[in-house]
Amino acid sequence: MARKPGPGLNAEQVLHEAAALVDDEGWEQLSLARLAERLTIRTPSLYNHITSLDGLRRDLRVLGARELTARLARAAQGKSGAEAIYAIGAAYRAYAHEHPGLYAAALRAADPDDSEFQAIAREAVELLMALLRPFGLTDEAALHAVRGLRSLAHGFVSLEAVGGFGLPLNLDETYRRLLRMFIVGLEGD
Numbered sequence: 001m002a003r004k005p006g007p008g009l010n011a012e013q014v015l016h017e018a019a020a021l022v023d024d025e026g027w028e029q030l031s032l033a034r035l036a037e038r039l040t041i042r043t044p045s046l047y048n049h050i051t052s053l054d055g056l057r058r059d060l061r062v063l064g065a066r067e068l069t070a071r072l073a074r075a076a077q078g079k080s081g082a083e084a085i086y087a088i089g090a091a092y093r094a095y096a097h098e099h100p101g102l103y104a105a106a107l108r109a110a111d112p113d114d115s116e117f118q119a120i121a122r123e124a125v126e127l128l129m130a131l132l133r134p135f136g137l138t139d140e141a142a143l144h145a146v147r148g149l150r151s152l153a154h155g156f157v158s159l160e161a162v163g164g165f166g167l168p169l170n171l172d173e174t175y176r177r178l179l180r181m182f183i184v185g186l187e188g189d
Contacts, residue, residue, distance in 0.1 A: 014049040015059055022101025062117050064106030069124040071095045081134040082183045089153055089179045096157040135186040152182055
């Protein structure tokens with residue numbers, strides 16, 4: 001839904017409208033013309049607030065990664081072991097449902113020289129590594145487990161997003177069971 005820019009349109013408002021656009025219409029639908037239309041401004045006016053479409057995409061990746069990491073951290077707070085895995089699994093899935101465009105943006109690989117994005121990625125890995133400590137995994141084994149958990153959650157939400165589960169089974173229950181299988185694997189490792 002387009003909104004009228006106030007007299008003080010700023011870069012933050014442009015970024016948040018771009019985030020709403022990708023959540024509403026998809027990551028691939030992001031264009032400066034479409035964003036300008038939503039903001040009811042002319043496309044060249046966007047350059048008062050952004051450097052380029054690539055710069056805007058980078059900022060959306062950072063925003064998505066930051067929001068997802070913060071959501072996981074809040075979900076895990078005060079929890080450990082299996083309880084923490086269930087909590088972050090649920091938070092991950094909820095974020096992907098609520099912000100499909102930003103979620104897709106956060107998955108994109110960033111330039112290795114982008115220190116801000118790399119710091120957020122490190123924060124996410126460190127959070128997950130800390131949650132896996134109660135399972136007694138070595139650093140390398142914990143990193144494999146982090147990759148496994150991310151793959152599990154991403155695979156599920158990706159299939160869910162495209163209607164890949166056609167059988168009349170409760171998806172919440174399927175996801176809970178999938179997380180349980182992951183936890184059992186960690187406990188038996």
